[in-house]
Amino acid sequence: MKLADIFTRETIVPELKAATKKDAIEEMVSTLVKAKLVSQAQSGDLLAALVRREEIGSTGIGRGVGVPHVKHPCASRIIGVFARSSKGIEFNALDGGPVYIVFMLVSPPDCVEPHLKTLKKVSALTSDNDFRRFLINAKDCSELVELMKEADERL
Amino acid sequence: MRSEMQIVIGSKLGLHLRVARDFAEMARKFSSKVRVVCETRDVDGKSVLEMLTLGAVPGSKVRLRADGDDAEEAVQRLSEYLASPETPLTAAAPHAKETR
Numbered sequence: 001m002k003l004a005d006i007f008t009r010e011t012i013v014p015e016l017k018a019a020t021k022k023d024a025i026e027e028m029v030s031t032l033v034k035a036k037l038v039s040q041a042q043s044g045d046l047l048a049a050l051v052r053r054e055e056i057g058s059t060g061i062g063r064g065v066g067v068p069h070v071k072h073p074c075a076s077r078i079i080g081v082f083a084r085s086s087k088g089i090e091f092n093a094l095d096g097g098p099v100y101i102v103f104m105l106v107s108p109p110d111c112v113e114p115h116l117k118t119l120k121k122v123s124a125l126t127s128d129n130d131f132r133r134f135l136i137n138a139k140d141c142s143e144l145v146e147l148m149k150e151a152d153e154r155l
Numbered sequence: 156m157r158s159e160m161q162i163v164i165g166s167k168l169g170l171h172l173r174v175a176r177d178f179a180e181m182a183r184k185f186s187s188k189v190r191v192v193c194e195t196r197d198v199d200g201k202s203v204l205e206m207l208t209l210g211a212v213p214g215s216k217v218r219l220r221a222d223g224d225d226a227e228e229a230v231q232r233l234s235e236y237l238a239s240p241e242t243p244l245t246a247a248a249p250h251a252k253e254t255r
Contacts, residue, residue: 057173061203067172094176094203113212116169120210127204 001114003121003155004148006080006105010035012144013083016102021091025050025068028081028104038106042074046106060093064136065126067119069105078118080105082144084136101126101135121155156187158226161218165238170211172203174240179203182233187223189233200233 013031018024029047032038038046049070053059060066066089081104088098103122107115126132131151138144166174182189182200189200193215198205200219211217217237221229 057176059172061172061176061207063204065204069172094179112168116171116210116212119172119207123204123207127208 001078001118002152003118003125004145004152006078006118007082007103007144007148008035009141009145011037011079011081012141012148013081014138014141014144016083016085016089018085019087019089021054021066021089021099022051024083024085024089024102025054025104028068028083028102031081031083032079032106037079038074042072046070046072046074050104054092058092058094060091060095060099061123061126062093062095062097063126063132064088064097064100065132066091066093066099066102067105067122068102069107069115069119071107071109071111071115073109075106075108075111078105078107078111078114080118082148101132121151124155125151156224156226157220157222158230159218159220160230160234161216162234162238164211164213164215164217166240167213169213169215170206170209170217170237172207174237175203175206177240178233178236179206181236182229185221185223185225185229185232187221187226187229189229190220190222192218192220 018027029043033043050068053070059068083102091099191200193209193211219230
């Protein structure tokens with residue numbers, strides 16, 4: 001699945017209001033609700049599942065990147081939110097550093113290979129120092145949408 | 156000293172984040188360099204981010220390669236883990252249950 005189909009104008013948050021990991025995840029779930037990808041009724045359970053997943057082990061994979069992800073029945077295909085925090089969020093990341101860019105992914109329960117492929121794309125994208133800098137420095141949502149399209153062409 | 160072994164990813168969920176993280180943490184305990192090869196990708200086994208770029212699905216064949224004084228032990232331990240990542244690493248620090 002293309003990143004540009006997951007991270008769209010409706011599911012990109014150029015600057016998070018949240019200052020903590022839990023609040024950031026909650027804000028991103030709200031973005032999915034606003035985008036009509038998740039119902040209000042399902043959002044509470046999705047949030048709880050994402051928080052439980054973080055308790056098992058942080059999804060802060062280092063270099064300022066977080067990838068909170070979960071499999072949940074609210075998703076009939078892979079959906080997600082891309083968000084940034086210019087101040088950085090304490091994520092209990094593997095390298096101990098704050099997280100500046102977050103890719104949230106929600107996959108259907110039986111989704112294994114597409115989920116891994118999307119995770120692979122996100123990790124390949126964010127392990128590229130230049131591309132990571134572009135994501136951090138893009139000035140608005142439109143530039144971020146263009147970067148997602150460019151990423152799909154590269155990967 | 157160099158040691159190599161080919162193994163099959165045992166996790167039913169493939170090489171997902173928790174497996175990559177635990178593998179990298181384990182690999183960092185060895186002084187040897189650890190590389191993991193899957194298809195055409197050859198990555199640093201001590202980097203979670205690089206391990207995730209393998210995108211290895213359940214049943215994928217990967218080749219572990221270690222270079223250094225403890226290469227043999229590294230490949231042995233790491234291959235055992237990748238072949239069966241649901242098995243607790245140690246009795247004192249068991250893995251969280253794999254849920255996703």
